[in-house]
Structure formats: structure tokens, C-alpha cells
Amino acid sequence: MPYYTWIDKETCIACGVCGAIAPDLFDYDDEGVAYSHLDNNKGETIVPSDVEEDLLDAHESCPTESVKIYQKE
Numbered sequence: 868m869p870y871y872t873w874i875d876k877e878t879c880i881a882c883g884v885c886g887a888i889a890p891d892l893f894d895y896d897d898e899g900v901a902y903s904h905l906d907n908n909k910g911e912t913i914v915p916s917d918v919e920e921d922l923l924d925a926h927e928s929c930p931t932e933s934v935k936i937y938q939k940e
Contacts, residue, residue, distance in 0.1 A: 868938040870919055872926075873910035874901045879933040888928060889921035901933070910935065 872892060874885070881899040885892075892914065894904045906912035914922050914936075926934040 868940055869913040869916075870922055870936055870938055871910045871912070872905070872914055872922055872934065872936045873903050873908045875931075875933045875935055876900050876902065876908070878931045880931055882930060884928050884930070885925040885934050888925040889918060891915075891918045892922055893925065893934075910937070 874893065879900045881895065881901065883895075885901050886895060892903055892905060893901050895901055902908040903910065905914065922934075922936060926936050
């Protein structure tokens with residue numbers, strides 16, 4: 868099943884971990900808060916399979932659990 872992702876911008880502390888681990892998935896807005904640049908943080912675009920491991924690492928490494936992931940068929 869494919870993965871989808873977004874950042875909970877309310878809990879993100881802009882620590883930089885997700886962008887360092889998964890730069891193909893995450894970037895930072897003008898305030899330094901992370902977001903998924905796959906689809907402007909909507910969580911509606913399938914994460915490419917070649918960066919799924921980076922996504923899982925970013926999810927597990929986020930100190931505030933702001934990297935959100937889900938799967939659907």
C-alpha cells in the first residue's frame with residue numbers, strides 16, 4: 868500500500884530533522900516550519916516508493932511526532 872504524508876504545522880518546532888532525513892519530501896516555509904512539498908502539505912499525493920524509507924525514518928525521528936503518515940489502498 869502506498870504512503871501519504873503531511874506535517875502537523877501546529878506541533879512542528881522547525882528543528883530541521885525531517886528535511887535533513889528526507890529532503891525530497893520536506894521543505895520549510897517562510898516561518899521555518901516544515902511542510903510536505905509533494906502536494907503543499909495536503910497529504911493527498913502518493914510518496915514515491917524510492918523515498919519511503921526516508922519517510923519512515925523522518926516519521927520516527929521527529930521529536931514532536933509532527934511528521935504524519937498513513938496508508939490507503
